[in-house]
Amino acid sequence: MLTYTFSRREKVLMVFLAIFLILVVWYQFVFTATQEQLADLTSQIDAANDQIVTDTLKIKKIDEMEDAIAKYKAEGTVPAVVPEYDNVQALMASLNAVLSGTADYDMTFEDVAVNESGLVQRGVQLSFECGSYEQARSVLDALVNSGFPCSVDEYTITDNEAQRSGNARNAGSGSGTKQQPFSVDVHLTFYEKGNDSVPADVAQATGSASGGNDLSNSLG
Incomplete structure (x- = not known):
C-alpha cells in the first residue's frame, strides 16, 4: 500500500x-x-x-x-361652510354686493379645477377703484369674509394720486384719465365641495363683467 x-x-x-x-x-x-x-x-x-x-x-x-x-x-x-358645486351664482351675487360701493369694478372667473382633496377650486380675478386706502382694505376684508371659504393668492393696492403726480412731473402736464385715488387688483380662490355634477373634464367657461353691473345671471 x-x-x-x-x-x-x-x-x-x-x-x-x-x-x-x-x-x-x-x-x-x-x-x-x-x-x-x-x-x-x-x-x-x-x-x-x-x-x-x-x-x-x-x-x-x-x-x-x-x-x-x-x-x-x-x-x-x-x-364659513364650504358650499356644494356649482356655487357660481351665489358667489357672483355676494361679490357684486361687496363691490357695489366701489367704482369701475371688474370680475373675471377662471376655469374650475379639482384639487387632491376633492375640493373644487374657482379662481376669480377682481379689480376695482375706491376713494381711500382704508376703503380698499375694508373691501378686501369683506371679500375674504363674504361667507364663502377662499384664499387670497395675491393683491396690489395702487396709489393713483402719487402715480399721477409722478407722471405729471415727468410729462409736464396733469391731464389724463379721471381715476379714483386708489386701484386694487386681487386674485382669490374660492372652494366648493365636489359632487356628481362636476364635469369629467372640470372645464368651466371664463366669464367677466365690469362697470358695476349685476352679474348674478350672466354665468351659468
Whole structure:
C-alpha cells in the first residue's frame, strides 16, 4: 500500500485553502445575507421615520386648526361652510354686493379645477377703484369674509394720486384719465365641495363683467 506524506509546505497551503473556502462560504451565505437584512431593516426604519414626520406634521396641523377654531369661537366668529358645486351664482351675487360701493369694478372667473382633496377650486380675478386706502382694505376684508371659504393668492393696492403726480412731473402736464385715488387688483380662490355634477373634464367657461353691473345671471 502506497502512502504519501504531505510536506510542511503542502500542509500550510491546504490550511490556507480550507480557510479561504470557509471565508468564501461565510461571505456568500452569511455576510451577504446579513447585509441584505440590514439594508431591508434600514429601509423599514427610514420609511417609519418618514411616516412619523408625516404624522407629526398632521398632528401639528390639526392642533393649529383646533386652536384657530377655539379662537374663532371665543371671538364669536361663525366659520364659513364650504358650499356644494356649482356655487357660481351665489358667489357672483355676494361679490357684486361687496363691490357695489366701489367704482369701475371688474370680475373675471377662471376655469374650475379639482384639487387632491376633492375640493373644487374657482379662481376669480377682481379689480376695482375706491376713494381711500382704508376703503380698499375694508373691501378686501369683506371679500375674504363674504361667507364663502377662499384664499387670497395675491393683491396690489395702487396709489393713483402719487402715480399721477409722478407722471405729471415727468410729462409736464396733469391731464389724463379721471381715476379714483386708489386701484386694487386681487386674485382669490374660492372652494366648493365636489359632487356628481362636476364635469369629467372640470372645464368651466371664463366669464367677466365690469362697470358695476349685476352679474348674478350672466354665468351659468
